[in-house]
Amino acid sequence: MSAISERSRVFVPTGLGELLQILKAHPDATIYAGGTHILSSRNTPYVELPEKVISLHQVEELTRVTRTVKHVEFGAGVTLGRIIALGAKALPPALFEAIRTLGPPGIEHLATVGGNICVSGRLMTLIPILYLLEGRVELRSAAGSRWVRVGRVHDDDGRLVLEPGEVMTRLRITPGSWNRQAFKSFGTIYLPQTNPLVFCGLAQLDNGVLSDFRFAITTHRPRMIRNRALEAELVGRKVPLSKRDYEAIETGIAGVMEEQAIPRGSIQGRRAIRLTEWFAQQLR
């Protein structure tokens, strides 16, 4: 179904096949999922839609949630409200917390998983936790499909890696069996002056020994912050961690933050260090 208005042309496909055909014919069209980012980041009281818009809200295939023994799959058009309705037990606690804190009620019934991942220029709230949970997204076009890691959906400059005519259709995560999970969010990614920072941590303990440890941090900048060398250094350590381990955390986090031009003494730098140390303290 399509409609022509004065300024923009809006396509409302009712199935995945139709969506892919429209995308093939109009690869330059803007994908409209929940619209919360497009509409809430405008600077005018009226809406200026792009020339061509494809609204996904009637594509039933994008609203499915499936669960297997190892994976959970969400259609890209699944709203955050629907995921919350699944309940805290159905999801990894850190992911559930990330979704719950994403916005007030009223936003969550519009905002979609795919929209949160595919916003260009910003790493939105769900990206770090999905990255740690080895999330992969399916990108489909009329020519076929490919799976991409969540961490690779954006390049280093924050641009989407989607080819013309491609659309994100599914997200697959591996919940795993993590003993400790944490998600903390500060500020808003839309306002750099609030010093936004999202911290996610996952840890697995076996008989008091850290057998896996992962953390990821995002700010308003387009790059994810993760220190794999530090993670590897901490694996195998006994908990509670020693003073030397905490020093390694402070040095390791400060190093990766400074690579992103975030000084150790800045609010974001201090938050990142303290949050990682706080998470390490939870490992008992």
Place this chain on the structure above:
Amino acid sequence: MTVEFNLNGKAVQVSAASESLLVDLLRREFGLSGARPGCMRGQCGNCAVLLGGSLTRSCLLPVFRLEGCEIVTIEGFVHSKEFTDIEYGFERAGMDPCRFCISSKILVAHSLLLTELEPSDLDIERATSGVWCRCTSYSSFVNGIRHAAKARKRRYNERNF
């Protein structure tokens, strides 16, 4: 573009530019002014409506999203039994919101009680975070929701017997 949807229980059809937002359409085409245009960015919460029973911001709903949807505004909601619970709760708490945000506060309370009849402090805090207007004290809003929850539970229990 022309879309058909259900508004307060009645099938309606409207022709508008695809950029038009529901909050404007309600006022311009249907004379329903309960959903107030506030920040127009989905943040202040004053333009709340129910979309398919779920609380939504009408300033984030362009006309092309409305096809086949079921929209309930405060004008439709006041005729429901659920409204009487909220009205009772707010009155019991001595809560008297301003005319600008009252519709949103009612719909927020209703939306919360739809999912949780015994909401925790955290549930209430989260639900009320969606309305920025601080015309009433926060504690009276919380008490209003608690009284409304009791009223709704009582009504459900009476119905079951």
